[in-house]
Amino acid sequence: MYFQFANQMIYEHSQRLFSLCNFPPCKDSEKSLSPEVVGAISEQFKQQQEINNQLLGIIEGYKTALSDFKNDLRELEEQRRANREQTNRQLKQLQASFDSQSEQMKKHIESRDKEMMEYIRSSQKQQQQHLLETAAAPEEERENKKGFFARLFEN
Numbered sequence: 001m002y003f004q005f006a007n008q009m010i011y012e013h014s015q016r017l018f019s020l021c022n023f024p025p026c027k028d029s030e031k032s033l034s035p036e037v038v039g040a041i042s043e044q045f046k047q048q049q050e051i052n053n054q055l056l057g058i059i060e061g062y063k064t065a066l067s068d069f070k071n072d073l074r075e076l077e078e079q080r081r082a083n084r085e086q087t088n089r090q091l092k093q094l095q096a097s098f099d100s101q102s103e104q105m106k107k108h109i110e111s112r113d114k115e116m117m118e119y120i121r122s123s124q125k126q127q128q129q130h131l132l133e134t135a136a137a138p139e140e141e142r143e144n145k146k147g148f149f150a151r152l153f154e155n
Helices: 002-021 035-145 148-152
Strands: none
Touching: none
């Protein structure tokens, strides 16, 4: 059955080829073809087969290129993902560093403010003490100006 189909296909193809190449059609029977026709068909078949092989080679080249492109794209995606993860880790480290520095600065400012308040209180106490001493000084001077007997009999 396959051979009948193949013969029929060859016959139809040869009839088309005859019309294109101006070969006289075969009149004896469907199964017999002239040697010129068989040679022409064989030559055209070989040429078509060469073209098909070249096309298959080109298709294989495109498949290889596509596969390489997909691999490159996959590698680039993996590299981008790795870069994104590394950037996220670096950002987290920087945030932790900034938080630590911020906390240190906050403690330093609080310590400085505490020392400044202690200094201000101490300074105010010294100033108050000095004012009290200054206020008490005229009274001591009056006491010192009194004579010996006045101081003796004052009480």
